[in-house]
Amino acid sequence: xxxxxxxxxxxxxxxxxxxDNPDADALASGFALFRFFKKNGKKPEFIYGGQKPVTKSxxxxxxxxxxxxxxxxxxxxxxxxxxxxxxxxxxESNVTGFEAENIAVIDHHQVSGNxxxxxxxxxxxxxxxxxxxxxxxxxxxxxxEDTDLATALYYGLMTDTNGFEExxxxxxxxxxxxxxxxxxxxxxxxxxxxxxxELTICAQALDNVYYDKERPIAVVGAKPCDPNxxxxxxxxxxxxxxxxxxxxxxxxxxxxxxxVRSCVKETxxxxxxxxxxxxxxxxxxxxxxxxxxxxxxLLKGMGIEYDETHIMGFILQRFNxxxxxxxxxxxxxxxxxxxxxxxxxxxxxxxGYVKAAELARPGSSLVIRTLEGDVRIKVTDDVxxxxxxxxxxxxxxxxxFRASYRLSGEDYVYPAEYEPEVIDAVxxxxxxxxxxxxxxxxxxxxxxxxxxxxxxxxxxxxxxxDNYYLxxxxxxxxxxxxxxKDIYVIAGHIFAKTYEPLRPKNA
Numbered sequence: 001x002x003x004x005x006x007x008x009x010x011x012x013x014x015x016x017x018x019x020d021n022p023d024a025d026a027l028a029s030g031f032a033l034f035r036f037f038k039k040n041g042k043k044p045e046f047i048y049g050g051q052k053p054v055t056k057s058x059x060x061x062x063x064x065x066x067x068x069x070x071x072x073x074x075x076x077x078x079x080x081x082x083x084x085x086x087x088x089x090x091x092e093s094n095v096t097g098f099e100a101e102n103i104a105v106i107d108h109h110q111v112s113g114n115x116x117x118x119x120x121x122x123x124x125x126x127x128x129x130x131x132x133x134x135x136x137x138x139x140x141x142x143x144x145e146d147t148d149l150a151t152a153l154y155y156g157l158m159t160d161t162n163g164f165e166e167x168x169x170x171x172x173x174x175x176x177x178x179x180x181x182x183x184x185x186x187x188x189x190x191x192x193x194x195x196x197x198e199l200t201i202c203a204q205a206l207d208n209v210y211y212d213k214e215r216p217i218a219v220v221g222a223k224p225c226d227p228n229x230x231x232x233x234x235x236x237x238x239x240x241x242x243x244x245x246x247x248x249x250x251x252x253x254x255x256x257x258x259x260v261r262s263c264v265k266e267t268x269x270x271x272x273x274x275x276x277x278x279x280x281x282x283x284x285x286x287x288x289x290x291x292x293x294x295x296x297x298l299l300k301g302m303g304i305e306y307d308e309t310h311i312m313g314f315i316l317q318r319f320n321x322x323x324x325x326x327x328x329x330x331x332x333x334x335x336x337x338x339x340x341x342x343x344x345x346x347x348x349x350x351x352g353y354v355k356a357a358e359l360a361r362p363g364s365s366l367v368i369r370t371l372e373g374d375v376r377i378k379v380t381d382d383v384x385x386x387x388x389x390x391x392x393x394x395x396x397x398x399x400x401f402r403a404s405y406r407l408s409g410e411d412y413v414y415p416a417e418y419e420p421e422v423i424d425a426v427x428x429x430x431x432x433x434x435x436x437x438x439x440x441x442x443x444x445x446x447x448x449x450x451x452x453x454x455x456x457x458x459x460x461x462x463x464x465x466d467n468y469y470l471x472x473x474x475x476x477x478x479x480x481x482x483x484x485k486d487i488y489v490i491a492g493h494i495f496a497k498t499y500e501p502l503r504p505k506n507a
Contacts (some may be wrong), residue, residue: 003120005033005135008104009040011082019088019095020050022070024062024189025127026262027088028156029106031068032132033086035143035149045080046070049096058192062155065185066148087128089115100471106131126172126284129156133175144180154181155189162227162259165293168270168284170369170418177423178430194226201225205233205248210316215323216244221313223309224252227291230259234289238263245272247315255300258283258292265466266328266458276318280304287467326456328468329477331487336479341449341501343481346404348444352387352412353401356380359436365425368393368433370418375464376425387437387495393418394488395463398479404445412439447502450478450490459489 009012016033018026046069053072054060055355063070076098083090083100090103091113104118108125115121122131133143133153143150157175157481161167164176205222212218218237222230230248237246238261245267248259259360260273260283269290273283274294280299283292294304294314304314329336356379360366368375368385370393377383382398391414396404414434453475462485468469470475471489480486490499 003104003106003118003135005036005139007039007118008037008082008084009042011102012042013078013081014042014044015076015080015083015098015100016044016046017072017083017085017088017095017098018046018048019085019092020048021052021094022054022087023159023162024050024059024061024152025129025156027059027062027068027070027477028152029086029128029132030070030150031066031150031274032129032136032143033084033106034069035146036136036139047073047076047406049073058189062152062189065188066152068142068152086132089113089121106135106459121158122171124169126167127157127160127175129153130158130172130175132167133404134171135178144178147180147182150179151181151185154179155186157164158186159228162291163231163289165231165269165289166273166284169494170421173369173374174421179427194229198225198229202233202236203230206236207239211242211314212320215320216242218243219245219312219319220246220248221312222248222250224250227257227259229291230257230291234259234261237261245269245319247272247319248277249311249315251306251308251311252416255281255296256294258294258315261293262288266468267462268468271470272319272322275322276315280314299460320341326444326458328458329459329487330465332462332485333484334347336477336484336487338449338484341451341479343447344450344478344499345447345502346442346498347500349389349410349442349498351389351405351440351442352434353396353405354385354387354433354436354438356383356385356395358430358431359385359422360424361462367425368421369423370420375467377463385422385433387412387414387417387420387433388494390494391418391420392491392494393420393433400445403482404443405440406443408439408441410439412437442498446482448478448480448499449484450476451498452476452492452494455493457489459487461488462486 008434016030034046080100082102086106088095089105089107103116107121108128108131110256125131139192142180144379201223205220209218233248237243244264245262250257260269261340262269270284272291277283281294304310321325346434360379362379364379366377375394384396384401386394386396420433422433453471453473457471460468469489476490476495
């Protein structure tokens with residue numbers, strides 16, 4: 001599913017539609033598409049349907065402040081040549097059905113049925129605003145040249161990811177970090193976001209918190225409310241001296257919204273949220289703040305009754321199992337037994353590399369932004385960044401680089417969807433790693449000891465003492481033969497492509 005916005009310019013009579021009872025993400029996304037069409041000489045309509053117009057104070061303020069030309073309608077005067085649904089999919093129950101000669105869909109939710117040929121759906125993105133920002137960038141439109149639009153897209157992402165708690169995709173992080181929004185507007189929208197009734201919901205929830213007697217965790221249910229309210233309750237729970245991790249949930253008619261917090265490096269909130277929601281929905285965010293969603297139909301399919309008692313029991317069971325089933329390793333401090341390990345050597349294949357000092361001066365810090373997450377390293381003259389067979393990025397010392405790779409005269413071609421960026425931790429300057437990448441050939445090196453995991457393992461590598469790499473069943477835990485304290489995790493599918501058993505020399 002790939003769509004170029006310029007493909008839509010062949011139509012003249014255009015209607016942009018967001019879902020009924022639109023939120024900030026839907027309004028921002030439709031606004032972005034409206035701006036694109038207007039810039040290219042079109043005269044689109046921007047509408048939404050449903051039972052009533054928008055009344056939520058922050059959204060009314062957003063529409064007025066940013067000049068979003070959206071209209072509430074119950075019918076169309078005529079069948080348009082093109083109808084584009086944004087932040088939703090044509091035919092869904094939350095989208096009023098209007099007929100059109102041609103349909104296009106731009107969305108970030110899971111595909112719910114047959115999609116038209118004209119569609120762009122990025123289900124891994126946290127917001128439709130991020131999808132629109134990417135589509136505009138491909139058409140050469142810089143959102144930062146239009147402050148109203150930049151502010152709308154930033155706010156759309158912020159609200160759809162629970163105040164950025166659920167941001168995980170690099171494209172979402174780019175929109176969050178590099179958008180030149182009007183901060184005064186964002187502050188005003190945020191301060192109009194909930195009512196005195198919702199403040200009462202906070203108080204009632206905090207009066208019924210479950211504190212675990214054995215572990216520093218807390219869980220609490222709240223009445224249906226805006227996701228931001230769950231975040232406020234979560235933040236307050238983490239202020240309690242005996243709480244290191246917390247989950248706040250709210251049972252809605254169609255599913256359960258989660259807000260997750262952690263204040264210890266051994267538990268990343270995004271990873272905990274994903275674990276709790278596994279098989280029943282999804283979760284994500286970053287290491288301190290995250291969120292998730294449990295779908296009603298999936299919970300019922302798992303035999304979980306959809307009521308307060310059983311949902312609380314499900315969350316608590318997942319919470320406790322998360323700690324019971326996880327082993328933590330601190331590389332450099334830990335001596336791993338070689339029992340059950342086999343010797344492997346890397347296959348010969350092409351990779352990419354960049355000398356870190358080509359990107360920033362020695363002594364500075366770099367944040368490597370990849371699909372696997374953000375990794376911070378300190379730049380020295382002997383640090384290399386390796387670009388793996390599927391685009392994964394990891395650091396390597398020069399001594400190990402020279403022992404395991406040889407240079408290649410071939411041009412480097414990055415193999416993955418999202419090209420990793422490096423961000424200077426102080427200046428915020430962004431650099432595409434691939435712009436500086438060279439090609440090299442893996443020659444095997446000294447080899448590794450590795451074994452397939454049958455458990456969950458968190459490894460704090462020697463490169464990053466504050467962030468762990470997670471290995472799950474089917475992945476591999478490995479340590480270099482020439483440095484057994486250099487312990488790390490290799491994804492199972494990558495291991496199969498890149499390693500083979502080490503055969504005896506006389507075999």
